[in-house]
Amino acid sequence: MSRISSHRLFAVLGAAALTVASLAAVAGPANAGSTEGHGTRTAASSVASGVKDVCGKVPAGYARCFAEIRTDAPAPKHAAANATTAPNGFGPADLHAAYHLPTTGGTDQTVAIVDAGDDATAEADLAVYRSTYGLPACTTANGCFHKVNQRGAATPLPPDRGWGVEIALDLDMVSAACPQCKILLVESDDALGTDLAAAVDEAVALGADEVSNSYGITESSLTPGNAKHYQHPGTAILASSGDYGYGIPSEPAVFSSVIAVGGTSLTKDSSARGWSESAWQGAGSGCSAWVDKPAWQSDPNCPGRMTSDVSAVADPNTGLAVYTVAQGAPGWIIVGGTSASSPFLAGVIALGGHPAKFADASPFYAASAQAGLYDVVSGNNGIFQDCGGDYQCNGAVGYDGPTGMGTPNGLGAF
Numbered sequence: 331m332s333r334i335s336s337h338r339l340f341a342v343l344g345a346a347a348l349t350v351a352s353l354a355a356v357a358g359p360a361n362a363g364s365t366e367g368h369g370t371r372t373a374a375s376s377v378a379s380g381v382k383d384v385c386g387k388v389p390a391g392y393a394r395c396f397a398e399i400r401t402d403a404p405a406p407k408h409a410a411a412n413a414t415t416a417p418n419g420f421g422p423a424d425l426h427a428a429y430h431l432p433t434t435g436g437t438d439q440t441v442a443i444v445d446a447g448d449d450a451t452a453e454a455d456l457a458v459y460r461s462t463y464g465l466p467a468c469t470t471a472n473g474c475f476h477k478v479n480q481r482g483a484a485t486p487l488p489p490d491r492g493w494g495v496e497i498a499l500d501l502d503m504v505s506a507a508c509p510q511c512k513i514l515l516v517e518s519d520d521a522l523g524t525d526l527a528a529a530v531d532e533a534v535a536l537g538a539d540e541v542s543n544s545y546g547i548t549e550s551s552l553t554p555g556n557a558k559h560y561q562h563p564g565t566a567i568l569a570s571s572g573d574y575g576y577g578i579p580s581e582p583a584v585f586s587s588v589i590a591v592g593g594t595s596l597t598k599d600s601s602a603r604g605w606s607e608s609a610w611q612g613a614g615s616g617c618s619a620w621v622d623k624p625a626w627q628s629d630p631n632c633p634g635r636m637t638s639d640v641s642a643v644a645d646p647n648t649g650l651a652v653y654t655v656a657q658g659a660p661g662w663i664i665v666g667g668t669s670a671s672s673p674f675l676a677g678v679i680a681l682g683g684h685p686a687k688f689a690d691a692s693p694f695y696a697a698s699a700q701a702g703l704y705d706v707v708s709g710n711n712g713i714f715q716d717c718g719g720d721y722q723c724n725g726a727v728g729y730d731g732p733t734g735m736g737t738p739n740g741l742g743a744f
Contacts, residue, residue: 381646381666383573384495384657385521385545392521393446393545395496396570398612398646400664419651419664420596420643422463422506425674428596428605429642429704429738431681436508439680442538443500443513443673444529446521446545447491449656452477456501456513458661459653465509477515480529482536488519494656499665500544500673502652507677514538523547523581527559530582534562539685542676543569543588544669546580546614553581553620561587566679566688570668571638572614575711576723576731579616579637586624589691590637591672592733593644594706607737608709608725610645613668614638615711615722615731626692629729631720639691640743641706641733642671642678675738682744694735694743702742706733 380402385395403418426433449455453475460468468474479487497515504513516533518525526545533541541562546569560567560582569583571592583590593613599606617632629636643650646666653662679685687693694703710724711732717723722731729735738744 385492388521391523391547393523393526393547394521395445395493395545395669396573396667397496397499397544397665397669398573398667399495400646400649400666403664417462417651417653417662419649421651422465422509425506425643429678430740431507431678431738432741434510435683436511436677436680439508439539439683439685440512440514440537441504441508441673441676441680442516442533442536442541443497443504444516444518444526444533444541444543445493445497445500446518446526447489447493448487448517449494449497450490451494451655452497452501452515455498455654455656456505459502460505460509462653465505468505468513474512475515476513477517478532478536480516480518480525480532482532488517491521492657493521495652495654495659495663495665496544496669498654498656499650499652499669500542503650503670503673504542504677506650507674508680511677511680521545523556527556530559530567534565538565540566540568540676540679542673543567543582544672546570546572546583549579549581549584549618549620551620553584556581557585557587557621560585563689564686566676566685568672568676568679570614570672573612573644573667574614575612575713575715576615576717577715579618579635580614583614583637584618584621584635586621586635587690589675589688589694590639590734591668591675592638592641592731593668593671594641594733594737595645595709596643596648603704607643607704607706609706609711609730609732610709611711611713613641613644613711613732617722624690624692626690626695629721631722636722636731638731638734640675640694640703640735640737642674642737644668644671678738678741679744682741684744699735699743702739702744703736704739705736706730
């Protein structure tokens with residue numbers, strides 16, 4: 331039975347892609363013409379003007395990816411592997427500095443990313459990203475990169491479902507966090523929730539230590555029945571909280587066995603840290619009507635599972651440099667969304683080397699973890715639905731919905 335509260339009566343939230351001619355081909359055509367998804371976001375009420383969703387609306391039962399492309403960003407400084415100037419957007423060195431992370435570690439870890447459909451240029455695009463930033467090669471030939479379908483086979487691969495930019499973002503963010511990790515890309519047949527769930531099961535069966543899922547389906551009465559595919563003790567399962575602010579949570583992020591990853595806006599400053607963060611206005615957060623509150627979560631105003639748990643940079647306006655020619659992308663682009671923060675944190679967990687510790691998000695709530703997290707105390711994500719000043723949509727001391735318990739400050743919490 332659903333426990334209805336004032337914090338659970340939300341309009342369904344979502345996004346409609348902004349039309350920008352220079353990147354019109356980048357948003358995928360998958361499920362075009364469908365009428366369901368997370369709702370409607372218009373140019374007048376968008377989380378940020380000049381931002382385009384990679385994935386459009388989807389039918390019921392299908393997931394949408396959460397990557398967002400900057401369409402008003404400066405032209406790419408270069409789009410070739412042999413260029414000498416740095417791309418626009420944050421790169422690995424920026425992220426390691428911002429989050430006080432080591433550049434080595436994770437050699438025994440395999441980070442899986444689960445996405446819908448094939449990206450034919452994934453390995454080649456990854457090679458450009460890694461060579462540009464001086465990261466070690468990660469290829470099929472050297473055993474670092476492995477791409478399979480949802481049944482674990484190298485062939486046949488599924489059709490392109492318009493998630494190419496999402497896949498590139500996922501691969502690049504794992505690489506940025508953990509350059510020495512192995513990467514497993516599991517491509518589901520389609521964006522149907524059951525296909526993606528099967529791909530998660532297969533990733534774990536193939537030995538993944540961490541699995542990142544940069545997609546979501548609005549929770550419903552069907553949600554509890556899907557949880558079993560995201561329960562894999564010994565493997566850390568992460569999922570993006572969504573890009574449409576405070577409202578109805580998304581699965582799989584809402585499952586109590588999943589680490590729900592929110593998002594921040596990250597900027598360089600003159601502080602001792604050298605960086606500052608606030609809750610990103612698009613970061614998903616919400617109080618579940620269908621998933622019971624885990625024993626380890628004790629925020630006062632949500633009787634069910636609350637998202638998010640932990641976070642990292644996701645704001646496309648303080649976004650990440652990504653290389654891809656998928657979907658007509660011009661090479662170097664700036665991308666954000668909680669699709670960036672989830673694979674990045676999967677890589678951070680891999681750097682820490684203790685995936686079995688994260689059967690759920692409870693370690694982040696322990697008092698001993700707080701020194702290893704930057705507490706994000708400003709910003710809000712109530713752009714579509716306001717929570718009346720509550721922590722559920724505002725950055726706050728301690729726990730808050732958009733950023734959870736905070737962002738990495740070294741590996742102490744990991």
